Amino acid sequence: MYLELFGLHELPFRLSPDPQFLYLSKQHARAKAYMESTIWFTDGFVVITGEIGAGKTTLIETFLHELQPEVIVAQINQTQLSPTAFLQTVLVQFGFSPFNMKKPEVLATLNDFLIEQHASGRKVLLIVDEAQNLNSKVLEEVRMLSGIETTKDKVLRIILAGQPELNDKLNSKELVQLAQRVRLRFHLSALTREETDLYIDHRLEVAGSQGRRIFADDTYPTIYRLTGGVPRLINTLCDTAMMAAFGRESAKVLAEDLDAAIQELQWVEYASRTNRMRAPNIQAASAPGPA
Numbered sequence: 001m002y003l004e005l006f007g008l009h010e011l012p013f014r015l016s017p018d019p020q021f022l023y024l025s026k027q028h029a030r031a032k033a034y035m036e037s038t039i040w041f042t043d044g045f046v047v048i049t050g051e052i053g054a055g056k057t058t059l060i061e062t063f064l065h066e067l068q069p070e071v072i073v074a075q076i077n078q079t080q081l082s083p084t085a086f087l088q089t090v091l092v093q094f095g096f097s098p099f100n101m102k103k104p105e106v107l108a109t110l111n112d113f114l115i116e117q118h119a120s121g122r123k124v125l126l127i128v129d130e131a132q133n134l135n136s137k138v139l140e141e142v143r144m145l146s147g148i149e150t151t152k153d154k155v156l157r158i159i160l161a162g163q164p165e166l167n168d169k170l171n172s173k174e175l176v177q178l179a180q181r182v183r184l185r186f187h188l189s190a191l192t193r194e195e196t197d198l199y200i201d202h203r204l205e206v207a208g209s210q211g212r213r214i215f216a217d218d219t220y221p222t223i224y225r226l227t228g229g230v231p232r233l234i235n236t237l238c239d240t241a242m243m244a245a246f247g248r249e250s251a252k253v254l255a256e257d258l259d260a261a262i263q264e265l266q267w268v269e270y271a272s273r274t275n276r277m278r279a280p281n282i283q284a285a286s287a288p289g290p291a
């Protein structure tokens with residue numbers, strides 16, 4: 001019913017990290033290229049930070065989707081782990097059953113595996129999402145893994161993605177050695193005003209809008225002001241506004257639908273969200289009142 005009204009074949013603003021909907025802003029393109037660079041360099045080690053909802057997981061999913069099958073990947077998303085559990089989880093990803101192994105055996109197995117893969121010409125990549133949750137002991141293990149090498153090359157490439165606290169951890173004295181191993185660090189910021197418009201249109205297009213303008217022109221600046229260009233926030237707001245338009249049996253989302261969404265979601269103006277969510281160039285305007 002909903003999709004029919006808007007003439008779409010898919011929900012345009014879901015919160016899943018679906019590569020099919022990827023909009024490559026300049027920032028997203030750069031972050032993606034940095035991830036790809038880990039494949040080109042034997043000592044590839046990249047850290048991507050960004051606020052919640054900036055698009056880190058979506059980029060990882062896209063990158064993995066496009067990766068050649070010759071690259072062997074361990075992907076870790078569950079990050080509140082002890083060092084041994086972390087290393088075991090990595091081994092499980094490589095196809096081992098390490099649960100009866102003690103730490104020295106886990107390490108020896110990982111070491112042998114990485115050297116073997118390197119010898120047979122395969123590239124091995126470790127990706128950790130939500131890496132801000134890794135405690136310093138686990139991060140120390142990551143440093144140790146990143147240092148495993150043959151006489152010529154390192155044998156493990158690494159991507160860490162996480163919220164900005166990850167940067168604080170990497171800047172701490174305790175982890176100087178880890179920070180020195182990182183080749184590239186990139187902070188994925190929110191979309192600009194123009195990109196926000198393009199992002200909305202892109203997602204609608206992928207969902208089947210075929211160029212039809214589903215959102216009224218005057219809703220775009222309001223959406224940017226309310227979301228600060230954070231994709232996750234844009235999705236939530238646009239989805240709820242479309243539901244409001246659907247409630248009016250209208251195929252066009254108007255300012256009044258945004259107002260209804262703001263009320264329903266008890267939306268907090270982006271500029272007054274925690275100051276952690278800093279965004280440049282956003283005016284602290286107040287939310288429009290209910291229609």
Ligand SMILES: Nc1ncnc2c1ncn2[C@@H]1O[C@H](COP(=O)(O)OP(=O)(O)O)[C@@H](O)[C@H]1O
Binds near residue numbers: 015016056
């Ligand atoms: N560049 C992008 N293109 C399309 N959708 C995006 C993009 N960045 C984020 N999103 C969408 O925003 C939401 C949050 O993205 P996600 O990757 O989970 O963010 P993070 O992992 O940084 O918290 C998801 O619905 C995702 O599809």
Ligand SMILES: [Mg+2]
Binds near residue numbers: 056129130
């Ligand atoms: Mg994520």
